[in-house]
Amino acid sequence: MKDIKKVNIMRVKGDGIWEEEDIVVREYPFTIYVNDKELITLLCSPDSLKELTLGFLYSEGLISSLSDVDQITIDEERGISYVYINRIDPFNEEFRGKRTITSGCGKGTVFYNVIDSFRSKKIEKPMYVPADKIKGLMKEFNENSKLFRETGGVHSCAMCNLDGIIIFKEDIGRHNALDKVLGHALLEGIDTKDKIILTSGRISSEMLIKTAKRQIPVIISRSAPTSLAIEIAQKLNITLIGFVRGEKMNIYANFPSVTF
Amino acid sequence: MKDIKKVNIMRVKGDGIWEEEDIVVREYPFTIYVNDKELITLLCSPDSLKELTLGFLYSEGLISSLSDVDQITIDEERGISYVYINRIDPFNEEFRGKRTITSGCGKGTVFYNVIDSFRSKKIEKPMYVPADKIKGLMKEFNENSKLFRETGGVHSCAMCNLDGIIIFKEDIGRHNALDKVLGHALLEGIDTKDKIILTSGRISSEMLIKTAKRQIPVIISRSAPTSLAIEIAQKLNITLIGFVRGEKMNIYANFPSVTF
Numbered sequence: 001m002k003d004i005k006k007v008n009i010m011r012v013k014g015d016g017i018w019e020e021e022d023i024v025v026r027e028y029p030f031t032i033y034v035n036d037k038e039l040i041t042l043l044c045s046p047d048s049l050k051e052l053t054l055g056f057l058y059s060e061g062l063i064s065s066l067s068d069v070d071q072i073t074i075d076e077e078r079g080i081s082y083v084y085i086n087r088i089d090p091f092n093e094e095f096r097g098k099r100t101i102t103s104g105c106g107k108g109t110v111f112y113n114v115i116d117s118f119r120s121k122k123i124e125k126p127m128y129v130p131a132d133k134i135k136g137l138m139k140e141f142n143e144n145s146k147l148f149r150e151t152g153g154v155h156s157c158a159m160c161n162l163d164g165i166i167i168f169k170e171d172i173g174r175h176n177a178l179d180k181v182l183g184h185a186l187l188e189g190i191d192t193k194d195k196i197i198l199t200s201g202r203i204s205s206e207m208l209i210k211t212a213k214r215q216i217p218v219i220i221s222r223s224a225p226t227s228l229a230i231e232i233a234q235k236l237n238i239t240l241i242g243f244v245r246g247e248k249m250n251i252y253a254n255f256p257s258v259t260f
Numbered sequence: 261m262k263d264i265k266k267v268n269i270m271r272v273k274g275d276g277i278w279e280e281e282d283i284v285v286r287e288y289p290f291t292i293y294v295n296d297k298e299l300i301t302l303l304c305s306p307d308s309l310k311e312l313t314l315g316f317l318y319s320e321g322l323i324s325s326l327s328d329v330d331q332i333t334i335d336e337e338r339g340i341s342y343v344y345i346n347r348i349d350p351f352n353e354e355f356r357g358k359r360t361i362t363s364g365c366g367k368g369t370v371f372y373n374v375i376d377s378f379r380s381k382k383i384e385k386p387m388y389v390p391a392d393k394i395k396g397l398m399k400e401f402n403e404n405s406k407l408f409r410e411t412g413g414v415h416s417c418a419m420c421n422l423d424g425i426i427i428f429k430e431d432i433g434r435h436n437a438l439d440k441v442l443g444h445a446l447l448e449g450i451d452t453k454d455k456i457i458l459t460s461g462r463i464s465s466e467m468l469i470k471t472a473k474r475q476i477p478v479i480i481s482r483s484a485p486t487s488l489a490i491e492i493a494q495k496l497n498i499t500l501i502g503f504v505r506g507e508k509m510n511i512y513a514n515f516p517s518v519t520f
Contacts, residue, residue: 005487010511010518012391017520022510027465027486043465043488131272152503153462153484172464172486202413204432205287205303224413226287226432227265228303243412250282251270258270260277 001046001076002026003147003154003170025153025172032056032081045147045154045171048180049074052171053081055183059210063087066186120212123237127194127217130259131249133162134220138244141198142222144168148200157181158198159190159216165198166190174201178210185214192216203229203242212236218257220244225252261306261336262286263407263414263430285413285432292316292341305407305414305431308440309334312431313341315443319470323347326446380472383497387454387477390519391509393422394480398504401458402482404428408460417441418458419450419476425458426450434461438470445474452476463489463502472496478517480504485512 009022028046032039032053044052053072057063068087075082137160145156147170155174159167159181167190169180178199185192192214199207203225209232211219218239225233225242233240233253240253251258269282288306292299292313304312313332317323328347335342397420405416407430415434419427419441427450429440438459445452452474459467463485469492471479478499485493485502493500493513500513511518 007487007490007512010515012507012509012511012518014507015520017391019515024485024487024490024512027488029488131277151484153486172462202432224411225284226413227267227284228287228289230267230284247272247274249272251272252267252284255270255279258272260275 001028003045003047004151023150025147025151027172028079030079030081032083034062034083034085036082042173042176044173044176046076046079048169048184049076049081051169051180051183051187052176053083053183054186055179055181056176057083057085058182058186059179059213061213066189120209120232120236121215122235123212123215123217125193125217126237126254126257127196127239128257128259129162129196129218129239134241134244134249134258135247137164137196137198138220138222140165141168141200145170145200156198156200159185159192159195160198161195166195174199175206175210177201178207182210182214196220202226203240205229205232208232208236208238208240212238261288263305263307264411283410285407285411287432288339290339290341292343294322294343294345296342302433302436304433304436306336306339308429308444309336309341311429311440311443311447312436313343313443314446315439315441316436317343317345318442318446319439319473321473326449380469380492380496381475382495383472383475383477385453385477386497386514386517387456387499388517388519389422389456389478389499394501394504394509394518395507397424397456397458398480398482400425401428401460405430405460416458416460419445419452419455420458421455426455434459435466435470437461438467442470442474456480462486463500465489465492468492468496468498468500472498 004023005026031041070084073082147154154170157177158165167181167184169177171177196218199221202223203221205228208229220241230252239257243250264283265286291301330344333342407414414430415437417437418425427441427444431437456478459481462483463481465488468489480501490512499517503510
């Protein structure tokens with residue numbers, strides 16, 4: 001299914017008014033069933049649905065590796081993902097009891113408890129990133145975002161190393177875009193411990209937590225972080241960089257990891 | 261509690277690097293207890309918490325008027341809202357069974373079922389809005405957003421009539437900002453049927469649904485709508501206008517309600 005949809009709009013420019021065809025971003029309800037029970041409905045862009053399913057389940061702590069998944073079937077037409085996992089029962093009280101809705105553009109996680117994040121594992125292996133590389137990666141990242149230029153309605157997320165972008169995904173939700181990237185890495189068996197996450201969106205606590213769960217040492221955004229994201233990054237030794245625009249950037253956590 | 265927090269950052273500009281104090285937007289975990297049970301944790305900006313609580317409960321369908329609320333107590337220090345309602349049990353299966361996570365910057369609603377939205381009540385009384393008024397309201401709206409100018413990390417939402425802005429709220433999440441506005445209207449007994457919603461953020465299905473539930477006939481954004489938001493607006497006779505910037509705007513639904 002296409003990520004975009006054609007609609008007829010009335011365009012107004014000064015005193016001019018005319019009807020014309022425009023392109024908007026598609027918002028697609030996507031329901032995940034786990035072991036034959038409905039877990040959640042995500043509102044997303046209708047691509048990389050297998051990656052989104054896996055990334056979401058991992059971020060929520062329902063799986064910790066591909067081997068936890070026995071089967072995954074996507075029904076794109078009906079917007080449903082049927083997953084069979086052999087690890088934990090997502091419907092037990094442990095998960096029912098943890099419902100958090102995030103502030104983040106993207107989505108709230110239903111089961112996550114923010115306070116838990118401070119107990120997450122610290123980054124063991126630091127990664128040093130030259131400031132010039134960061135500027136170059138963000139430039140490459142911005143040039144990749146075709147859907148945003150078309151619709152102005154999506155967020156981009158990428159996983160990269162110092163040589164460039166390895167995975168690039170777009171979604172109406174920035175949390176979905178990150179889960180798609182993380183799900184893709186899981187599918188392809190890509191080691192995340194020496195990678196960098198780039199996002200177009202604001203970095204809230206949940207973006208940080210998803211990154212920390214994969215032991216990714218660096219997260220970079222072209223926009224702002226929140227106070228809680230900075231606190232978690234400092235606590236877990238994650239390098240957090242925001243407002244990377246042209247020759248400028250702000251380093252919010254783990255200063256020494258950026259080299260000049 | 262302040263909506264912002266001071267942090268020390270490393271600022272990079274070209275070859276210059278220096279440490280300085282910066283202001284970031286505060287992300288505040290806020291847990292709502294209903295009838296002594298934990299309902300949800302929202303990640304939000306720590307102001308208008310009573311309005312947020314009421315707006316959220318209304319948007320989720322847990323209350324339909326102030327009279328459904330027996331008592332509401334905010335513990336700002338601990339980030340908790342204790343609410344006692346006399347209407348429905350939010351923990352029954354009807355709600356447990358409806359978990360949707362939205363794509364929207366702001367939050368996902370845990371209980372909402374998107375498909376239900378197409379069964380929502382249509383707007384009965386159309387509202388006609390002169391295009392020039394829309395440009396003027398957006399100009400006033402943009403000038404109001406102090407916190408955004410300080411941090412670049414928040415969304416604004418306002419309720420207004422043709423004479424100007426009546427309620428203005430900001431939050432790290434655009435859904436929270438809208439719930440704060442709607443909660444304020446509920447507290448003050450403001451009739452929403454002849455009002456306009458202005459938002460800085462993208463209009464996803466949930467923004468539309470929250471607006472529709474209050475029978476608000478017009479929603480206006482300076483950014484993009486999604487396909488699903490447009491479909492719901494068309495179905496419910498809600499005027500949906502996006503990309504209002506200077507002399508330009510796009511009308512996506514209910515064209516005749518905008519006058520020239």
